[in-house]
Amino acid sequence: MSHDVPSVFQITRSLGADDAARIKRLLENGVKLPAQPRVLEELRQLINRSELDVRLLARVINKDPGLTAMLFKVVGNSAYRQLQPFDSVETILHAVGVHQTFNLVQAIALSGAGEIKKNRRVYEAFWARSHAVGQLAMLIADERVAVCNIFPDQAYLAGIFHDCGVPLLMQRFPTYCAEMKLGAPGIWIDLAEEDRKFNADHCVVGYLVARHWHLPEFICDAIRYHHAIGELGQHEARSMVAIVQLAVDIYYRDQRIASPEWERVKHEVLPELGLNDDALPEFVDIVLERFGGVVEA
Numbered sequence: 001m002s003h004d005v006p007s008v009f010q011i012t013r014s015l016g017a018d019d020a021a022r023i024k025r026l027l028e029n030g031v032k033l034p035a036q037p038r039v040l041e042e043l044r045q046l047i048n049r050s051e052l053d054v055r056l057l058a059r060v061i062n063k064d065p066g067l068t069a070m071l072f073k074v075v076g077n078s079a080y081r082q083l084q085p086f087d088s089v090e091t092i093l094h095a096v097g098v099h100q101t102f103n104l105v106q107a108i109a110l111s112g113a114g115e116i117k118k119n120r121r122v123y124e125a126f127w128a129r130s131h132a133v134g135q136l137a138m139l140i141a142d143e144r145v146a147v148c149n150i151f152p153d154q155a156y157l158a159g160i161f162h163d164c165g166v167p168l169l170m171q172r173f174p175t176y177c178a179e180m181k182l183g184a185p186g187i188w189i190d191l192a193e194e195d196r197k198f199n200a201d202h203c204v205v206g207y208l209v210a211r212h213w214h215l216p217e218f219i220c221d222a223i224r225y226h227h228a229i230g231e232l233g234q235h236e237a238r239s240m241v242a243i244v245q246l247a248v249d250i251y252y253r254d255q256r257i258a259s260p261e262w263e264r265v266k267h268e269v270l271p272e273l274g275l276n277d278d279a280l281p282e283f284v285d286i287v288l289e290r291f292g293g294v295v296e297a
Helices: 008-012 017-028 038-047 054-062 065-074 089-096 098-111 120-148 152-161 165-172 191-198 202-212 217-224 238-254 262-272 280-291
Strands: none
Touching: 038 054, 038 098, 054 065, 054 089, 054 098, 065 089, 065 098, 089 098, 098 120, 098 152, 120 152, 120 165, 120 238, 120 280, 152 202, 152 217, 152 238, 165 202, 202 217, 217 238, 238 262, 238 280
16 A cells, blocks of 8 residues: 555545445455545645735646636536636635535546556546536536535535546456446446445545545545435435435436436435435536536426
């Protein structure tokens, strides 16, 4: 294990013994955590100072043209409509907020971390899906902030990271992509089959990555339990999981594909967001109109 990977104890202190053992096995079996780009480390050091200099923060972000371009694309989301237009990274930092912008930068950086040599089409489709889910989660959070107290930057972070264990397992297991049928439209991972075939859990791997990247703890927990909202009780991550689940369902609606688990979770997701079955179609229309798509309820 490389020196920059936290110890298993550090990572798993809030998990049960079974999960801790599973993470230990995954690390021992060669799941490699994506390194954080240097720009994130520089930003974190600057943000931890007692006095923030927005000009210095903007200068660091501008060192990475690809990241900067994506940042402008993300803040073009109508969740930030009242703050637009943005003409520089410095204006984004002032308008959106330093810590909120850092959350967006972290999410963008993850999707560019690491390198994959096989299944490139599936890999690229995976990140396109993740960005779409992240954008939809931003809009849901913006619409329901009074109910959930979750903000667009936090929702985008969770939306991007929620399935980030999947590309790591694709790299670790040569047959993972084919056996999980990741290239088929509307097919997503069956957790029981994933466990049976690979003795692995992409939710746990995603949690591991989130902790390694120093994400807020409630977002880490949301990643860990994004397929298991019923296990969260009144945990503070519950609203975030509900936002991600609804974002995934709206993504599938926009693709004209049935969501594989919506019927199982909607009775817990909708009340958490202050919605019900009757209100959902109109809410979906609002989100998709802001997203740039149209769907028939």
